[in-house]
Amino acid sequence: MQLSKEEKQQYNRHLILDNIGEQGQLKLKNATVLVIGAGGLGCPILQYLTAAGIGTIGIVDHDTIDQSNLQRQILYTHDDLGKSKAKVAAGKLYRLNPFVKFEVHLEKVTSENALNLFSSYDIIVDGSDNFPTRYLVNDAAVLSNKPLVFGSIFKFEGQVSVFNYKNGPTYRCLYPTPPKPNEVPNCSEIGVLGVLPGIIGSLQANEVLKIILELGSVLSGKILTYNALSSEQLIFKLKKNETMLIEKLEDNYDGFCGVMNKITEITFQDYAINKTNYNVLDVRTKAERNDYYIESIHIPLDELETRLHEIPQNKDLLVYCKSGVRSKAAITILQKHEFSKNAVNLKDGLDTYN
Secondary structure, eight states: OOOOHHHHHHTHHHHTSTTTHHHHHHHHHHOEEEEEOSSTTHHHHHHHHHHHTOSEEEEEOOOBOOGGGGGTOTTOOGGGTTSBHHHHHHHHHHHHOTTSEEEEEOSOOOTTTHHHHHTTOSEEEEOOOSHHHHHHHHHHHHHHTOOEEEEEEEBTEEEEEEESSSSOOOHHHHOSSOOOTTTSOOHHHHOBOTTHHHHHHHHHHHHHHHHHHTOSOOOBTEEEEEETTTTEEEEEEOOOOTTOOOOSOOSOHHHHTTOOSOOOEEOHHHHHHTGGGEEEEEOSOHHHHHHOOOSOEEOOGGGGGGOGGGSOOSSEEEEEOSSSHHHHHHHHHHHHTTOSSOEEEETTOGGGGO
16 A cells, blocks of 8 residues: 555655654554544544544444533534534534545444444444443454543643553542442533534544554553643553453443433423423422522532432432532432432433523
8 A cells, every 4th residue: 555646645744754754654544543422522532543644443322512512612503503513523524534444434433333333443442422232342343452542631630651552550440430420420510611522532533643653652551630620641650450361341330330211301391291291300409599590499419418308209309500510429329228209300301491
């Protein structure tokens, strides 16, 4: 395989680097990379891998573009609202670099499809934002013997590492067990500085290029942390846990992470029509409630287990929070304590209807 005249022009700044040159660019052209998620992390990962000339890039995302994404998901515009993230991303990336092949997977990564998805790619990049997917992607990467480039963000801080690289540590060496569902909210609940995913996603893309080009020191056995407020960047060592054996995928990663699969949801409009059938529980913080609320009992999520006795059980219960995530965790707690009535979730949370 050779580079065409047009490709040589496109990749000129790589070709004149002593440590890359034409042979290095051909390594990139021959590489196949699967990116899980085309959101905040996925956008910069995809843009830089495309610009670098990765030969084949798979994009896995079943979600559509929402206006709240635009603050950090820099591939998209108002014209794209409601459209498929993966399809829009592939179209725009092709216009950036028509020498790259894009494979769009409009599906959620599951225990049923993960191993088949991973089999066609050299490197897996995790741009997901939830623990069930992270554990699933890690386990499938280990079983497929693929290096996994990991990134995560939380408010103003991010982490980057490379797992399962040359038999190095895996995600389970860092986090042997998942946190409880209500312990770590996602960015839709607590927010994220818009530029942070760009920084962390770019660092992930950099690790992919280092692996393919065999340059520098890959972040295997290391965790890089970045604080956007102080610009402080630290690297911590991570040892492989030799007793942590991954022999098969879990049947239910949501269940493994304590997330209930079957929670009934209703819209605010449905509730408004049938409001006399429900008691209502607000599990947000006091500050959030002071901004606005609908008539309800107020028990913050972190106090729920000690205040269950305050919730009447004469009617079904509608539970709400900002975006619908904490309220699902609250329903999980209610189910665990055998709440006698049906608890339903306000779909997408109160912010959708405010």
